[in-house]
Amino acid sequence: MRVRIILLTLMLLLLVATYPFPVRAVLTIQSSEDRVILENSLLRVELDLLEGAKPVSFIVKPLGYDIITRDRYPSEWLTQEPWPGSIYRAPFIYRPGETTGVAVSCVLTTILNRTGVNVTKVITLYADRPYFDIEYILTAIDRPVSVASTWDPNLGFAVEWACMYGSATDDDRQAFGIGDRIELVKKSWCREYGPAWFVALYDNDTGTDPETGVSGLMVDTQYVDQVYSVWFEYSVATNQMWTCIRLEFKAVTLMPGHPVHYVVRYFACPIDRTLMESIGLEKLYEKIPVGGAQRGITPEQVAFYGMLTGGIVLLAASAVLAVRRYKAGERTPPPKPPTL
Numbered sequence: 095m096r097v098r099i100i101l102l103t104l105m106l107l108l109l110v111a112t113y114p115f116p117v118r119a120v121l122t123i124q125s126s127e128d129r130v131i132l133e134n135s136l137l138r139v140e141l142d143l144l145e146g147a148k149p150v151s152f153i154v155k156p157l158g159y160d161i162i163t164r165d166r167y168p169s170e171w172l173t174q175e176p177w178p179g180s181i182y183r184a185p186f187i188y189r190p191g192e193t194t195g196v197a198v199s200c201v202l203t204t205i206l207n208r209t210g211v212n213v214t215k216v217i218t219l220y221a222d223r224p225y226f227d228i229e230y231i232l233t234a235i236d237r238p239v240s241v242a243s244t245w246d247p248n249l250g251f252a253v254e255w256a257c258m259y260g261s262a263t264d265d266d267r268q269a270f271g272i273g274d275r276i277e278l279v280k281k282s283w284c285r286e287y288g289p290a291w292f293v294a295l296y297d298n299d300t301g302t303d304p305e306t307g308v309s310g311l312m313v314d315t316q317y318v319d320q321v322y323s324v325w326f327e328y329s330v331a332t333n334q335m336w337t338c339i340r341l342e343f344k345a346v347t348l349m350p351g352h353p354v355h356y357v358v359r360y361f362a363c364p365i366d367r368t369l370m371e372s373i374g375l376e377k378l379y380e381k382i383p384v385g386g387a388q389r390g391i392t393p394e395q396v397a398f399y400g401m402l403t404g405g406i407v408l409l410a411a412s413a414v415l416a417v418r419r420y421k422a423g424e425r426t427p428p429p430k431p432p433t434l
């Protein structure tokens with residue numbers, strides 16, 4: 095008995111000693127004079143602190159490349175200003191935020207004196223998640239400011255997502271969700287109205303293509319009702335390759351002392367069920383076609399529909415054969431009466 099216990103203890107000790115040390119997950123936000131770098135195990139994103147704190151590099155690690163195109167950066171826009179607006183080139187001030195074991199955050203702020211608005215982005219990055227969140231806080235500095243576009247008084251603050259997958263944009267597509275309606279499109283210079291809960295861009299290749307991927311913006315549930323419309327655009331210039339989709343919130347008047355908030359999740363990953371489920375986009379995953387079929391079809395469904403199709407083909411074939419036999423029988427001359 096004692097020998098057994100000693101042996102068992104030794105085996106346990108051996109197991110503990112040889113067990114590999116857990117790999118410490120990457121989860122950092124670093125800043126330099128001109129950059130803020132967000133990094134976890136799936137993403138490495140560089141924001142340009144001197145110009146809009148906009149993503150100028152967005153590496154999706156499982157894809158292995160940067161999806162940002164130099165011709166069209168993702169950015170925010172106060173639509174009372176002519177596009178791309180003053181946030182686009184504004185210098186931001188960085189300060190670190192809270193850090194827990196599973197999330198890190200930072201706070202980026204700019205003061206737009208001429209517009210009369212302070213813009214703050216509170217960024218939260220999570221361990222092993224294909225996304226980070228940006229909480230936008232818009233504050234009127236000293237007078238009421240109307241955030242409404244000149245061509246549509248209902249349209250206010252906008253956040254745009256733009257990128258490119260692989261070496262070409264002809265297979266890049268747009269996607270959006272308004273309620274239960276999820277649509278896959280490719281269109282330019284037009285708008286869909288309604289409380290969109292996500293907008294995305296993806297590469298329409300089959301699963302084996304390394305250039306395949308999906309990315310975009312998802313609105314935090316409590317702000318979905320404030321979404322007014324979605325804007326679609328892609329470049330037709332031969333030397334520019336990008337596709338874009340924009341979330342547009344309803345117009346709002348900012349009052350001093352009453353900041354307005356929006357929370358937007360930035361996501362990017364391969365077109366993979368587990369990763370897309372972790373974002374809450376399993377419906378989009380199922381909708382994106384691969385090899386002519388929808389991704390949501392399970393092997394059991396394939397087997398069932400395969401058997402059904404096989405059965406129908408067999409039935410049809412036997413019916414054709416039966417008809418042929420019947421017709422052949424008609425053409426057979428009647429048997430001659432036996433000669434006596």
Ligand SMILES: [Ca+2]
Pocket residue numbers: 258259260261262263264265266297305
């Ligand atoms: Ca592509």
Ligand SMILES: [Ca+2]
Pocket residue numbers: 259260265297298299303305306
């Ligand atoms: Ca492709």
